[in-house]
Amino acid sequence: MGLTKSEIFSKEQNKLASMMKALGHPARIAIIQTIIKAQACICGDLVDELGLAQATISQHLKELKSVGIIQGTIEGTSVCYCIDDKVWSQYQTMFDSFFGKYNSKASCC
């Protein structure tokens, strides 16, 4: 059916999953890493850096934007993308919390 049954899961579970999903593609990881490395905001240099078509990059950027992790500002004819501080720390906190729940003491198998 290809349709995720999100109704049966908690808000937190859906949120965590959508965050992970947004980062669950090497191109999007690469985009984030490139944005971070190029301290200033880079724009469509991503198309040159990564080996993907402009349309594809744009699509990945859209997905990253849709979960709020990046933010785009129009600068004349080009667009400047950068990390959204607030969302980034929110992600970091949620991931930390998720991974912190497991203590590794009770490994039974």
Add this chain to the structure above:
Amino acid sequence: MGLTKSEIFSKEQNKLASMMKALGHPARIAIIQTIIKAQACICGDLVDELGLAQATISQHLKELKSVGIIQGTIEGTSVCYCIDDKVWSQYQTMFDSFFGKYNSKASCC
């Protein structure tokens, strides 16, 4: 084309992405959380806990197993799943490193 061009990305990027992808579904988040909460290993109680068919749960478990984050031990007629300590900490370290790369000082937009 539906086919991820993983050749053009680094090993690390692909690894990170596959980890994220594995956790990029609410059912798999729920499975992990349930396994952690039920300190001991639970088995097919997952089918009762979550509202998904047995075949579906089994499929998600397989995916989690394929990235190594959980581990299954046969116990008579049932199977006991639990977190794999080593892989868990590896994930934790990689995520920490990924999120730590951004300092939040240079927000330009």
Add this chain to the structure above:
DNA sequence: TCCCATGATTGCAATATTACGATAGAAGTT
């Protein structure tokens, strides 16, 4: 105004994912 550059959007093809019923296999019980 007419081009040019930059990005977003559209439309499409190929592949992947999600979910489940049905079935198969393995291990215990009677």
Add this chain to the structure above:
DNA sequence: AACTTCTATCGTAATATTGCAATCATGGGA
């Protein structure tokens, strides 16, 4: 052995994702 229980796998349907060429939209220049 026959039966039950638990889990994995197969097959299938519906939907999602990935990638790109082509096109649209916008904001500079000439």
